[in-house]
Amino acid sequence: MSFSFGFFWESLADLAPYALVNLQLGAIAFVLAVTCGTLLTIVRSFKIAPVNMVIGVFISFVRGTPLIIQIFLCFYALPSAGIDMGPMTAGIVAIALNSAVFISELQRGSLRALAVGQLEAATALGLSPLLIWAKVILPQLFRRIVPMLLNEATIVVKGTALLSIITVVELLRAAQQIGAADFRPFEPLVGAALYFLVINLVLATATERVERKIAAERR
């Protein structure tokens, strides 16, 4: 058996709409992740001991276990707790929660690098803690972590391929279906890989640009 370029181009065309599915799934999960991750960071900063303990266990669990298992827990196990979301929603929730934890952790690291002077000024002016977060800390924090967030976005997009296992029809599953119909699994897989590669190369290029821009502004 040899590589059939004709079939490869054909499946590449057939896969195009599914690339959009992965992009959409990734975008929704990523927006959710940034929102939840930031909220998690703010809640953690209040340092309420029992709350932080629960969050700490959750973070350790998410970071210590495979994303696949988390997807299985959301898809197979949550319905027996009365939460039945369907494969697509369950998958998005799993990926978003996973990424939220990683985003909160990278925010934790970057927080330490912020200057204290502005905090002192804001406190002297009598701003409430939530206002300080919204107006002083978060704008500076997000400027710093844009490259890391873009990197996290590529991880989220790659994670959407795992949803094929719980029957979401996206690039990988569509490629498998095309391959099964023609008994040629390899060519459509290369096609799916190519789409992921393009998406991630675009994100990687954006990351580099932002990094250069930030480096230039710091000078």
Added chain:
Amino acid sequence: MGFDPNVVLDYWPQFLEGAALTVRIVAVALVGGLILAAIITAASFVRFAPLKALIMVYLAVVRGIPFIIIVFLVHYGMPFAGIRLPALTTGTIALTLFASAYYAEVLRATGLALPQGQWDSARAVGMSPGEAVRHVIVPQILRPSLPPLTNYTMTMTKESSVLSAITVGELTYQGLVVQGNTFAPFEVFFVVAGIYWIIPALIARATLALERKLGMEENAPGTLSPLARRYLVLDRRER
């Protein structure tokens, strides 16, 4: 909904078997990945443009596509080259390739951060290129690389769960089999998750021991003002 402990009690040999295979696969990919990464890193410092381009493409491809697709590509691609191997072998190869790309990125970054003078002065005092690499370059690359290498090993351990998709009988696959027999997804996946949870902790321990041995414990951080402590620190115990 309650937690049915019978699932764990009846099927623990199967979970254990899966966990053992996961550890074995990861160990092989760790060694293979490190060797491959060392070769890639060394090759990337050779001044030969096509070789450099090839390495860049390899790194971009392995890091740019989801691991599950790498697994399927290796699994279905090998027969094209006339090689038929069991899923366990193709899966381990896929994980090794995955690890090599991330390890190589770490080693390359620390290698590039090393001042040129280190190499020049090693050569100037009469070391051969081989001696310079062994006594001057490698020790200096190894120490700062250790924490990120550990991180990627943990990532790799978690990614090995993807091999269940090509029926490699590792921990996740055994979990799916038990779940098929018992219809107890909650119990099964919590047990599986629990076992996975332990493995990175063990890896972290091993690294810590290695770091102590290499004498590279972290320096104590400076003190923080109360305001910084209030907003910029998320944990009470953090200094």
